[in-house]
Amino acid sequence: MHVDELATPALIVDLDRLDANIATMAQRWPGTTLRPHVKAFKSTALARRLAAAGHPAFCCATVREVEGMAAAGLDADLLLANEVLDARRLGAVVDRGARVTVAVDSPETIAAAAAGGVAEVLIDVNVGLPRCGCPPDQAGRLAELASAQGLRVRGVMGYEGHLVGLEDRAARQSGVAESMALLVEAHAAVGGDVVSGGGTGTWDLNTWVTELQAGSYLLMDTAYGALGLPFQPALSLAGTVISVNPAAGYAVADVGLKALGMDHGNPTVVDPADAKLWFCSDEHLTFGRRGATSTVGDRIWVHPGHVDPTVAYHERMMVVQGDEVVDSWPVDLRNW
Amino acid sequence: MHVDELATPALIVDLDRLDANIATMAQRWPGTTLRPHVKAFKSTALARRLAAAGHPAFCCATVREVEGMAAAGLDADLLLANEVLDARRLGAVVDRGARVTVAVDSPETIAAAAAGGVAEVLIDVNVGLPRCGCPPDQAGRLAELASAQGLRVRGVMGYEGHLVGLEDRAARQSGVAESMALLVEAHAAVGGDVVSGGGTGTWDLNTWVTELQAGSYLLMDTAYGALGLPFQPALSLAGTVISVNPAAGYAVADVGLKALGMDHGNPTVVDPADAKLWFCSDEHLTFGRRGATSTVGDRIWVHPGHVDPTVAYHERMMVVQGDEVVDSWPVDLRNW
Numbered sequence: 001m002h003v004d005e006l007a008t009p010a011l012i013v014d015l016d017r018l019d020a021n022i023a024t025m026a027q028r029w030p031g032t033t034l035r036p037h038v039k040a041f042k043s044t045a046l047a048r049r050l051a052a053a054g055h056p057a058f059c060c061a062t063v064r065e066v067e068g069m070a071a072a073g074l075d076a077d078l079l080l081a082n083e084v085l086d087a088r089r090l091g092a093v094v095d096r097g098a099r100v101t102v103a104v105d106s107p108e109t110i111a112a113a114a115a116g117g118v119a120e121v122l123i124d125v126n127v128g129l130p131r132c133g134c135p136p137d138q139a140g141r142l143a144e145l146a147s148a149q150g151l152r153v154r155g156v157m158g159y160e161g162h163l164v165g166l167e168d169r170a171a172r173q174s175g176v177a178e179s180m181a182l183l184v185e186a187h188a189a190v191g192g193d194v195v196s197g198g199g200t201g202t203w204d205l206n207t208w209v210t211e212l213q214a215g216s217y218l219l220m221d222t223a224y225g226a227l228g229l230p231f232q233p234a235l236s237l238a239g240t241v242i243s244v245n246p247a248a249g250y251a252v253a254d255v256g257l258k259a260l261g262m263d264h265g266n267p268t269v270v271d272p273a274d275a276k277l278w279f280c281s282d283e284h285l286t287f288g289r290r291g292a293t294s295t296v297g298d299r300i301w302v303h304p305g306h307v308d309p310t311v312a313y314h315e316r317m318m319v320v321q322g323d324e325v326v327d328s329w330p331v332d333l334r335n336w
Numbered sequence: 337m338h339v340d341e342l343a344t345p346a347l348i349v350d351l352d353r354l355d356a357n358i359a360t361m362a363q364r365w366p367g368t369t370l371r372p373h374v375k376a377f378k379s380t381a382l383a384r385r386l387a388a389a390g391h392p393a394f395c396c397a398t399v400r401e402v403e404g405m406a407a408a409g410l411d412a413d414l415l416l417a418n419e420v421l422d423a424r425r426l427g428a429v430v431d432r433g434a435r436v437t438v439a440v441d442s443p444e445t446i447a448a449a450a451a452g453g454v455a456e457v458l459i460d461v462n463v464g465l466p467r468c469g470c471p472p473d474q475a476g477r478l479a480e481l482a483s484a485q486g487l488r489v490r491g492v493m494g495y496e497g498h499l500v501g502l503e504d505r506a507a508r509q510s511g512v513a514e515s516m517a518l519l520v521e522a523h524a525a526v527g528g529d530v531v532s533g534g535g536t537g538t539w540d541l542n543t544w545v546t547e548l549q550a551g552s553y554l555l556m557d558t559a560y561g562a563l564g565l566p567f568q569p570a571l572s573l574a575g576t577v578i579s580v581n582p583a584a585g586y587a588v589a590d591v592g593l594k595a596l597g598m599d600h601g602n603p604t605v606v607d608p609a610d611a612k613l614w615f616c617s618d619e620h621l622t623f624g625r626r627g628a629t630s631t632v633g634d635r636i637w638v639h640p641g642h643v644d645p646t647v648a649y650h651e652r653m654m655v656v657q658g659d660e661v662v663d664s665w666p667v668d669l670r671n672w
Contacts, residue, residue: 007422007672008672009672039618039619061618061619062619082578082590082619083578083579083588084578085576085578085632085633086343105579106579106580106632108632108633109578109579109632126581130581130584130586130614130615130622131579131588131617131620131622132578132579132588132620133579135581135583161617240421242418242419242420242421242445242468243419243441243442243445243467243468243469244442245462245466245471247471248466250466252419252467252468254418257597257599257645258597258644258645258648259672261593261594261598262597262598262599262645263593263598263616278466279466280599281467281497282375282397282644282645283375283397283398283418284467284468286466286467296421296442296444296445297421297444308594308618309593309594309598309618312594312649313648313649314671315671335650335651336343336344336345336595
């Protein structure tokens, strides 16, 4: 099927670009030195492609992602890089034979892991982002507490999420050094083989972690696109022009904000190239053009501002090579 | 089950508030003078409650919504208040016995309705919002074109979406008068029984339409809450505090932006009442408090900025009365 025959709005993955992104990252972070982050794409089909490319260990952000990855047999080494207070669903996944590690940053989350039947943990360390993670100087104490409750402490994780989007590369670089100094200090107190962290924005700057937690590099978005990284935009939304108003100089397409993560702002219309986005509403995108007006039935293509919440709105990704639809991947890891 | 036993993040509907909103609107717009807009809640269970309250005619924004409403037997009078270029799926719904009307605003969408097997249309008229709808002076010509292709023209619709959110009531009022003058002019040229339009923000100002297309009033959000309308916030997200950092003065809950429509900005934390939201990320909400810090395991409640894209992220709404969970309604009209 030609891509222009797809019903719209359609979430579209360019397979060649995706594969190029996988290859670029794998050169620097081969095998299990990369722990691809499922939260950015929520698809076991895409995860299977990463496993085939030599990355069998994955990072998840929700219990549903862990469950879905395990159900798909991608269960060699699943890290829930997030805190949970009821780990029973994770314990059930472990009981079915998966290897599951969960992040902990407090006595409460350690107790939850032990009670829920998860055998392995990472101590989550705050390295500057105001989010989860214990203070670095408490990591050793928490590791002892976890061990005392029968948990195996594999090491530490710490996410420099306050830095990954900085457009000034020098600022990103010096920030990562400071953040990772905290993580290394915590690791010395905790022990274990694993120092997990980093992301797409610091992929070539973070030289401290033993495994990189990157996900956005696979599909990319306009926010990460502003950083000048060597990863190509592989995710688009295709829409159809359903109404035009030549006198007022605008057209309307069926790619609304229910098809787009909007927290990073509006998407970018990439085709037609001279389009100027006016605004998005629930089911519509209104745009003008410097050149000719559009015709009802024309296709438009947009790149989302933020990949993760965009993908989470869709049931499936249509996979294309050139203009040909070659596959359809369910977004089967949505919700919680 | 007590509401605090729900897994989080949870989308929660307060049933008593919902029913109060239904009753308030029904006093002004009883029976088929109200055409509740399914796009705001995407649930046939909630739609069934509206039908039981005397509103059997519905407004939809997507083909999927029409299909789902018809499959649920709520097919007495379904209006797709949106333009489509492939109406075959709508025609299939008609073939199964549903009454389906579709908005048209161009020769192309008229041809699509006829080719797809939809028998009835409304002429969609632009009344000032830069989106779909023909210029008012072309409505009569399009009605003739539709009739010539065998379609029954039921009347006109026009949505004053550029006005429904204006906080200045006087400006909203004068704007509605101007917009509806255009719609009335178009209706004179088109004929038919139906003049459809309006929304939650103009529910008591729009005295021109024969049926009001309102949806947000049912669940409400903080954007509409700013207008001083008599509808109560009936939709919340419940989350759990999964991490606290007393030294830095913040806590982290598991209500991230993948659970929230973000185009109207951040949600509002309503419990704890002294919370100050710092930021949302994909799976987290970081907040501080003027009072005591939170404890791991505490619940938080937030109101979304925009109801429609919030609901669209969820599989189900949990229905509560007081603190008791009394039902679960699938969000079964998601996607396209």
